[in-house]
Amino acid sequence: MNRLAIAVSAAALAFCALAPRAQAQALVKDGEEIADAKLMAAAKAEGRIDIYGTYPSESLQSVLGQFKKDTGLALDYVRLPTSRMYDRVLAEFAAGRLEADYVDLTDLQLIKGWMERGVLAEHKVPAFDKIAPNLRDERGRWYYIVRPIQVIAVNTEILKEADYPKAWRDLLNPKYKGLIGMPHLDAGGSALALYAFWRNKIGPDSWKQLAANEPRIQATAIPVQNDLQRGRTSIATVGASSMLQMIEEQKAPIKIIIPEEGLVAFGAMGNVSATAKHPNAAKVWVNYVTSKYGSTLMSKTGSYGTHMDAPAPQGAGYTFPPQDKVYTLDIDTWSKIVDNYPQEWRAAFEKK
Amino acid sequence: MQFTHTALGRNLVRISVPALLYAILAILIIVPCCMVLYTSFVDVAPFSASRAPNFTLANFAALWRPENARALTNTLIMSVIGTAISMIFGCGMAWLAARSDIPWKPFIHLAGIMPIFVSQLIAAVAWALLASGKSAYLNMILRQLGIPLELEIESIGGMAFLLGLYFTPFPYIFLYSALTLVNPDMEESAAVHGGTTRRILGKITFPLVKPAIIGSMLLIFVFMVEDFPIPQILGFPAGIETLSIRIYSLMSTAPANPNQASAVAVFLTAIVCCLVFTQRAILKGRDYRTLTGKGAQARMIPLGKLRWFAAAFVLLYFILAVGLPLFALIQGAFRPNLFIRDLASLFDITQMTTKNFVNILNDRAVYAGLLNSLIAGGTVAVFGVGLYFIVCYVVNRTDLPGRQGLEYIAMLPLAVPGLVMALGILWTWVAVPLPIYGTILVIIVSFIGKFMPAGYRVISASMHQIHDDLEHAALVSGASRAQMVRRITLPLLRGGVVSAMFLMIIFGLRELTSSLFLYTANSRVLSIVVFEKLDDGSWSGAATVSLLYTLLLAILALVGRKYMRAAL
Numbered sequence: 001m002n003r004l005a006i007a008v009s010a011a012a013l014a015f016c017a018l019a020p021r022a023q024a025q026a027l028v029k030d031g032e033e034i035a036d037a038k039l040m041a042a043a044k045a046e047g048r049i050d051i052y053g054t055y056p057s058e059s060l061q062s063v064l065g066q067f068k069k070d071t072g073l074a075l076d077y078v079r080l081p082t083s084r085m086y087d088r089v090l091a092e093f094a095a096g097r098l099e100a101d102y103v104d105l106t107d108l109q110l111i112k113g114w115m116e117r118g119v120l121a122e123h124k125v126p127a128f129d130k131i132a133p134n135l136r137d138e139r140g141r142w143y144y145i146v147r148p149i150q151v152i153a154v155n156t157e158i159l160k161e162a163d164y165p166k167a168w169r170d171l172l173n174p175k176y177k178g179l180i181g182m183p184h185l186d187a188g189g190s191a192l193a194l195y196a197f198w199r200n201k202i203g204p205d206s207w208k209q210l211a212a213n214e215p216r217i218q219a220t221a222i223p224v225q226n227d228l229q230r231g232r233t234s235i236a237t238v239g240a241s242s243m244l245q246m247i248e249e250q251k252a253p254i255k256i257i258i259p260e261e262g263l264v265a266f267g268a269m270g271n272v273s274a275t276a277k278h279p280n281a282a283k284v285w286v287n288y289v290t291s292k293y294g295s296t297l298m299s300k301t302g303s304y305g306t307h308m309d310a311p312a313p314q315g316a317g318y319t320f321p322p323q324d325k326v327y328t329l330d331i332d333t334w335s336k337i338v339d340n341y342p343q344e345w346r347a348a349f350e351k352k
Numbered sequence: 353m354q355f356t357h358t359a360l361g362r363n364l365v366r367i368s369v370p371a372l373l374y375a376i377l378a379i380l381i382i383v384p385c386c387m388v389l390y391t392s393f394v395d396v397a398p399f400s401a402s403r404a405p406n407f408t409l410a411n412f413a414a415l416w417r418p419e420n421a422r423a424l425t426n427t428l429i430m431s432v433i434g435t436a437i438s439m440i441f442g443c444g445m446a447w448l449a450a451r452s453d454i455p456w457k458p459f460i461h462l463a464g465i466m467p468i469f470v471s472q473l474i475a476a477v478a479w480a481l482l483a484s485g486k487s488a489y490l491n492m493i494l495r496q497l498g499i500p501l502e503l504e505i506e507s508i509g510g511m512a513f514l515l516g517l518y519f520t521p522f523p524y525i526f527l528y529s530a531l532t533l534v535n536p537d538m539e540e541s542a543a544v545h546g547g548t549t550r551r552i553l554g555k556i557t558f559p560l561v562k563p564a565i566i567g568s569m570l571l572i573f574v575f576m577v578e579d580f581p582i583p584q585i586l587g588f589p590a591g592i593e594t595l596s597i598r599i600y601s602l603m604s605t606a607p608a609n610p611n612q613a614s615a616v617a618v619f620l621t622a623i624v625c626c627l628v629f630t631q632r633a634i635l636k637g638r639d640y641r642t643l644t645g646k647g648a649q650a651r652m653i654p655l656g657k658l659r660w661f662a663a664a665f666v667l668l669y670f671i672l673a674v675g676l677p678l679f680a681l682i683q684g685a686f687r688p689n690l691f692i693r694d695l696a697s698l699f700d701i702t703q704m705t706t707k708n709f710v711n712i713l714n715d716r717a718v719y720a721g722l723l724n725s726l727i728a729g730g731t732v733a734v735f736g737v738g739l740y741f742i743v744c745y746v747v748n749r750t751d752l753p754g755r756q757g758l759e760y761i762a763m764l765p766l767a768v769p770g771l772v773m774a775l776g777i778l779w780t781w782v783a784v785p786l787p788i789y790g791t792i793l794v795i796i797v798s799f800i801g802k803f804m805p806a807g808y809r810v811i812s813a814s815m816h817q818i819h820d821d822l823e824h825a826a827l828v829s830g831a832s833r834a835q836m837v838r839r840i841t842l843p844l845l846r847g848g849v850v851s852a853m854f855l856m857i858i859f860g861l862r863e864l865t866s867s868l869f870l871y872t873a874n875s876r877v878l879s880i881v882v883f884e885k886l887d888d889g890s891w892s893g894a895a896t897v898s899l900l901y902t903l904l905l906a907i908l909a910l911v912g913r914k915y916m917r918a919a920l
Contacts, residue, residue: 050872050873056884056887056888056889057884057888058884058888058889058890059888076872076873076874077873078871078872078873078876079884079887080868081887083603083608084868084869086608087397087400087608087610087775087778087869088778088869090399090400091398091399091400091778091779091782092782093399094399094782095399095782095783095789097782097789097790099790099872113400155691157691157693184588186601216589217588217589217591218588218589219584219588219600222886222887222889223585223589225889226477226690226889226891227589229689229690229691230481230487230690230691230692231485231486231487231691232484232485232487242889245889246689246889250688250689250892251688251689252688252689252690252691253689253691350591
């Protein structure tokens, strides 16, 4: 009897000892290891991850859902615009009360501010070498996790097909005077990238020429989209993922134009926070979104992913060009333009 | 010896009550405001730089730029016209509801308070859909009717009109409360001595409710100066800048410039302090208390043939402030997208869908946000209004030392623009060593501080009308001060207190700016849910949540109305 008891106890102990190991398998997707067994075990022991993100949660829903399904980790997403995010994270961090395990921003200059204050942890993801150098910090303190793109879109009920613009340059044509909607430069990283693209790729005078066409400038990207959808404007420079959503889900009368000169991308870039309560779960998240698998999921939301082998976005019958056709600001250019642009932009666009 | 002990005890009570109130207001209001003041005099924001801050006056020097002067002019024009519109609608309707024989009184009362339920953000988007550009609903109707007129709400006049519409409930609530508390004996005497209705109104009724008129005028003027959603949505695309848009620009550039924004806030605070001081000077030395121990029955003025004209005036207001935006919300909630080809499409039921409702009703975030908002609003209604009442009582009904200062502190949050105050609140609560940061409690506490000016004003306006001889009579008859407040003051002020509680619930459901800095996944309130829908580009989602939220508030209003009417 005693022997039996000892044998049962030994078996139970062995089961208990092995059980966590059996649960903590490496996370492998399509042959790509996203997190090894040790990291997964630690992440599962933490059980959850709290994210402060700048990317609209609706657009990210499918990726968040798939992440929870693939990893079994619980996830909470708090969405804030970039300027509020920057202040809030700094205040919480300085007070030792940062609630988030992962934080991101859409502004590279502000990411520098976070790095200087030590908000971001260093973490090299498994796909580090498969990420273009301008999309990551060399010490692994930040990564682009998603790269939404700016396109031209038209309202097909208002504008005749023959009048659709084919290139960014076409928007300078006086025949479009009063018909175009655009965001303000202060709207965030997307607007800065867009106006930098105009200056650097279309021409140094393009701002003045564009302003002569009296575009309807809105404070943020959302009213620009709404104006286009309801026919207040006929043409707009907008985010592709929102347009795909409007076309597919809302059946809005909108057509996306992929301009001849190429596309402009901005991004949400972030990393594990230095004081994360669930650092391993946060590492799994960063590994996941920078992997080929995660980047492919991102591309299905209408934005480019981070991994260089991930496919270009697709949806609603549109196929977007490969990554090398996409204009993305690097951190040095960003630093150079960020101080001068606001004043120059105001001089060109603001009504006197 | 016994006498000395009693005197000492009394002195202790006299000092401890204001001291306790000062301590509470310090953490709720003074510390966040001091944070803002400090930020305006240094070159980096608290918690934002690794180096030590340097003292500077550059933030104030930046105020005198030409673009700020232009923005100030636009703001003043818009706010003066808007205040005039609000006062005409609000005072007119309050008098009609409280003192005339206008028909449909329950509706008049509802029309007076209902527009406050509509979130300004949603109202501004709705009015842009109604009256901006060729594709606007009202312009489609005008075109169809062959009327050669195109409405454009994106103008200073349009913004002033909307501000006027949506701030009308403030003078209405203030005036309604005050008018129901005016002793009708004086009006009766004037009528007996041959005074016409117009003369009685001009010489007796309105002068008696002057504190409520001036108090509400001041409040809404400052609200309009600082208002952000309407200028942002309607002024921004038309290139019309206001002070609030300048502050927004300072706060939304990357990195944000809270130092300059704080300087603007300090400048505004100085203006508001001057206004409050002027208000006190105007009202000083006069006694507006007419409700005394003698019984009184409010006198209803017969309007004669004008009854129906007056009712039509209120109906027009209701249609403009609630009916038309509600129509735009319904269009948003029942349509797959924003595009409407022509007038026939506008009313074509086959183009409508209930998909948005199904999505929202299956969205757990909406229920969680609603629950959090009700908890926050309800708690502020009970504890916040309790605090406002005590402060108001101490200021207006006692001779305790330092009581005047409490009023100035209570009005401070009014002067600091929402975006900047929200930062002050964040900096304060993130540093306070209490385990409430990251919970719904920190949102509740921030609401109690932020809503204090409105709550204090509503209660104070009613308190000004009640003569203290009733309270003295109770004290002389042997009642304790607590018994007197419970049995005399509170029942007489029921209208004002219930109005204040009701306002707090509504504000709790609407408040966005401070919630945005303080919410976490577990303390997401309804306004954040609406913001996220708008931010995701889903006008349909935002319209659907707003429609459901308006229905909820309408139910609350119907319940609240019963108690507010009891104040008559």
